[in-house]
Structure formats: C-alpha cells, structure tokens
Amino acid sequence: MRLTTFTDYCLRALIxxxxxGDELTTIDEVAEHHRINRNHLVKVVFRLGQLGYLQTxxxxxxxxxxxxxxxxxxxxxxVRETEQDFAxxxxxxxxxxxxxxxxxxxxxxxxxxxxxxxFAVLDQYTIADLAKPSGNLARLLAVPAA
Numbered sequence: 001m002r003l004t005t006f007t008d009y010c011l012r013a014l015i016x017x018x019x020x021g022d023e024l025t026t027i028d029e030v031a032e033h034h035r036i037n038r039n040h041l042v043k044v045v046f047r048l049g050q051l052g053y054l055q056t057x058x059x060x061x062x063x064x065x066x067x068x069x070x071x072x073x074x075x076x077x078x079v080r081e082t083e084q085d086f087a088x089x090x091x092x093x094x095x096x097x098x099x100x101x102x103x104x105x106x107x108x109x110x111x112x113x114x115x116x117x118x119f120a121v122l123d124q125y126t127i128a129d130l131a132k133p134s135g136n137l138a139r140l141l142a143v144p145a146a
Contacts, residue, residue, distance in 0.1 A: 001118070007082040009036060009044040011130065014053060014078075018070045018131035019138050024063030033141045051081055053127075070131065076122035086115060 016030045027045055031038040045064055048054040055067040066073075088111045091097040099105070131137060 001086075001088055001115070003079065004083060005040065006044060006047075007079060009040055010048055010053075010078060010082050011075075012036065013041065013044055013048065013064075014066075014070075014073070014127050015131050015137065016141060016143070017054065017064060017066055018127060019134055019141065019143055020065070022065060024057065024061075024065055026063045030064075033143060047082070051078075053078070066127075070128035071126050073127040074123060075125040075127065075130065076119050078127070079122055080119070088115060 012034045013030050016033060017025055027038060027041050030036075030045075031041045045054060045056065049056045049064075049067075052067050053073060054064050056062070056064050086092070089099075089108065091099055091102045091105070091108045092112075102108070
C-alpha cells in the first residue's frame with residue numbers, strides 16, 4: 001500500500017501550518033518551503049478546508065491556519081478522508097473479484113487485519129504529534145517555530 005501524493009501534501013501542509021501556530025500562512029509559502037507544486041497544493045488546501053482541518057481566509061491579508069486544536073486532529077482519520085482506495089487486492093469489497101482461489105483464500109483476511117493494524121497505529125497519532133520535533137522541522141523548512 002502506498003499513500004497518494006495528495007495525502008502526502010495534506011500532511012506536509014498541516015505540519016507547516018502547525019509550525020506557524022496562530023500566524024496565518026499562504027499556499028505559496030507552504031509550496032516554497034516544502035518545494036512542492038503550488039497547483040496541487042491549492043487542491044489540497046481546498047479539501048482540507050472542506051474537511052474542517054484548515055480555516056481559509058480570502059483576500060488581502062488572508063491565508064490559512066488550523067481550524068481546530070492540532071491535538072484533536074487524528075492522523076488516521078485524515079488518511080481515511082484523503083485516500084480513496086483501501087482495497088489492497090481485488091477480492092476486497094467494492095471490487096470485481098476474478099480470483100479463482102477466493103472462496104478458500106486466507107490472504108484477504110490477513111490483508112484486512114494488516115490494514116486494520118495500520119489504521120490502529122495511525123489512530124494513535126495526531127497532527128500535533130507530527131510537528132513535535134518543531135525545532136528541527138522549523139530549521140529544515142526555514143520557518144520560525146510558533
């Protein structure tokens with residue numbers, strides 16, 4: 001399993017915003033400091049705003065900031081909301097299964113358990129946890145820590 005670039009950018013944007021604290025930041029700032037594509041980031045920020053992770057303020061002097069406390073924002077929930085496909089093999093629900101051994105196969109159960117374990121670990125972390133090495137992250141991103 002691999003997370004999409006979209007989810008990766010969501011995580012990077014949120015880390016940056018957490019480091020800035022209550023100070024507004026811009027999409028351009030996030031893109032520049034993370035060295036990621038601005039156009040992709042616009043879509044990411046829009047979606048994070050829809051999902052309630054970011055507050056977006058338009059116009060002159062506008063920008064983005066966290067919409068709620070980073071300690072309350074679950075990493076597992078974010079990944080579930082930004083990824084679209086967790087069907088690791090074709091016999092997972094929602095797929096057209098053409099596998100001839102599917103009726104007797106144990107692999108599906110093993111992969112389902114592995115996916116549940118993956119999310120159980122992610123659910124133990126918050127967005128705030130991702131920004132905990134704030135001094136190191138701020139230095140690497142060239143931003144003053146909040």
